[in-house]
Amino acid sequence: MKDADRDDDLVSRTRRRFLGQGAALVGGALAGGAAAGTARAERTAPVPNAPPNVPEWMKAPGADVGSELYGTPSRFEKEVVRNLARNLKQYTSASSRAPLQEFDGIITPNGLFYERHHGGIPDIDPAQHRLMVHGLVEIPLLLTMNDIRRFPSESHIYFIECSGNPGFEAMNGRTASDLVGLVSCAEWTGVRLKTVLEEAGLKPDARWVVAEGADAAALTRSIPIEKCLDDALLVYSQNGERLRPQQGYPLRIVLPGFEGNMNVKWLRRLNVTAEPAYSREETSKYTDSMPDGTARQFTFYMEAKSIITRPSGTHRIEKGFNEISGLAWSGHGRITQVEVSVDDGRTWQAAQLQEPVLTRALTRFRFPWTWDGRPTVILSRATDETGYLQPSLAELTAVRGMKSFYHNNAIIPWRITASGEVTNGFVKA
Amino acid sequence: MKDADRDDDLVSRTRRRFLGQGAALVGGALAGGAAAGTARAERTAPVPNAPPNVPEWMKAPGADVGSELYGTPSRFEKEVVRNLARNLKQYTSASSRAPLQEFDGIITPNGLFYERHHGGIPDIDPAQHRLMVHGLVEIPLLLTMNDIRRFPSESHIYFIECSGNPGFEAMNGRTASDLVGLVSCAEWTGVRLKTVLEEAGLKPDARWVVAEGADAAALTRSIPIEKCLDDALLVYSQNGERLRPQQGYPLRIVLPGFEGNMNVKWLRRLNVTAEPAYSREETSKYTDSMPDGTARQFTFYMEAKSIITRPSGTHRIEKGFNEISGLAWSGHGRITQVEVSVDDGRTWQAAQLQEPVLTRALTRFRFPWTWDGRPTVILSRATDETGYLQPSLAELTAVRGMKSFYHNNAIIPWRITASGEVTNGFVKA
Incomplete structure (x- = not known):
């Protein structure tokens, strides 16, 4: 029996459900394997059931334990970094995006959490940092970080x-990160803001509580008292360790479901007031210009949204089985359903949601898909526990117009070409 | 009114529930505040309700966005690293511990996940890496990392x-990390091992499935087929990003609840067999010598355990409110209860468990405690969903003897001295 025949015979016997003919499925093929060459070479080697060749990295001891006391990614992953536009006039007030198309699960590693700063990243000594609570309180407080850590804590x-x-x-972006990389998800630990406000006595x-950051922009936002007495947190830890400087070290507010800039970083002051501050970031910015010339202001909640992250722009798929996977979230609570369309929105099918599905957290969805090789467009749309369904771009702009684009939660299309290339469906082919 | 009187007056009016007299509670005290000196200095400054002084880091723009495309911790946290013994003969086969006493929540950041290697950390090129599945299968497989990523995925x-x-x-250690820092918790993403075994056909x-790592030790462990067909995962991602080299990049097994060394890292081979391999790591190591001279072998599951991480060894507490917080876990499923004793085990009270409480994950518990300033010992004990209660050291050694100490899940005592110092309660004062 010739090698090629033998190969075909082995391939036909397999129960392959997920890997296609082109994948490195091998019966009598392993001696030349591991460190060697192409799948084809592997499939024609003669010794069945022998281990693959011993690779170089098994032939001598590896790096010592503790060679990195604080670990970093493999050198083979050095392209997986935050996504920073290379053509800005300045980077003091700018953003870098999380590489969503590289992520698995729902946790964003701290090193890749998206950034948005208005006056650069301050280098704060936590021993010198203070949080002042004043204004309409019975007794003002000036708290050290040690004081703040003495309050009862929570993690979410x-x-x-x-x-x-x-x-x-960004609507013209190439990757999932270009499009909606200004979202990330972490486990936050801190003190309920309510606890600290009760300590001061309202x-x-x-x-309102006017929160001020200790950055050069003194970023200031007004938070309605109802949110402050609900799930608002004063946060000092992210994914188990202290906040990173980019995320507000040593202290920030987290307002679950509220737009990012209200989650004031490097928090130094909470001024309790009867009226909002009408600060720069709630007047000249972060308001939505409507078609009739008015402005939507104090648009706190981020609405339900989803995106397919795999496959997504710049990926390339093969005919056969492809898992469609992505992220969904809503500022209004839990995601209750994500639907996927693999025919440009003509039909929709429910995706699987990875448990645990948590309120105001990213939710990972997955949908098994066998691609027949024909060009198409794939889409996802999320529904949250209020019953709200993520709209199409046409539905969104019909209500909001095109004057400003905060709170853009339109359905995101990915085009699949006949060769399996994945491109942004908003951009004309 | 003198400043001191005024201060006392303000303090008496507050609703302080959590912060003691010594904390930086301030009414007319804020002008000299933030970057200035001691709490006392702050409390005697004269201007009420003014903001704290503007600190240096607000006076000029901070670091640019994207100055770290892969973020790192603040320079003020450089002591928070893995805990490595400094007196070993060699570090090729050794461990470093997670700094549990610094952690909040349940997620271990990837940079601080504990390490245990038997032949150092290999530097694996994922494009060259292969996973071979052979032995008692219908058709052997030789899979690339791309092949593995094409299977349906899960995150847990x-x-x-x-x-x-x-x-x-380690029983004589000073910190929580010294004692039980060889545990960590992450969100893992990968393929069910069952899916890959079904692709090959059993x-x-x-x-049994004999798993081999691509490290210089070729670490090899035998896994019962029941576990392989249950929740075993072939994992390529940890907390959203690719595995770190220390945790098995580019591929490892995760066997939820099974002892660490069975979660084979740098996975290159799965040999399906009728009998276990009786490899070095399941004969000369990782067996428990019993009092009668026999050895307990294949002790897969890690039993229920807990530790108070805050306050813990080397911490110092103050009289008044102190939140007791710690971690509990069980290889057999969910933690159903954690009890805390603040009187050296005479009485026990239920701690709060932070939701979500997940099977075979760390569970964060918290217990509000007002310390009266008298010396005592604080303890925690966990119960899991099988009804199993974490034993005392005396109960454990009565059954197991003292010949070996794998699977030591004894209750851990922390001694509190009159001055508020916290020390290891196993060590005589």
């Missing part, structure tokens, strides 16, 4: 998302 | 724990 997995995700230009006319 | 948060956590010497007499 929540997403944070920039309200401009995606803005106009006066009867307390209606 | 699981702990992994070394079976020697703590061993004899022969009727398949009873």
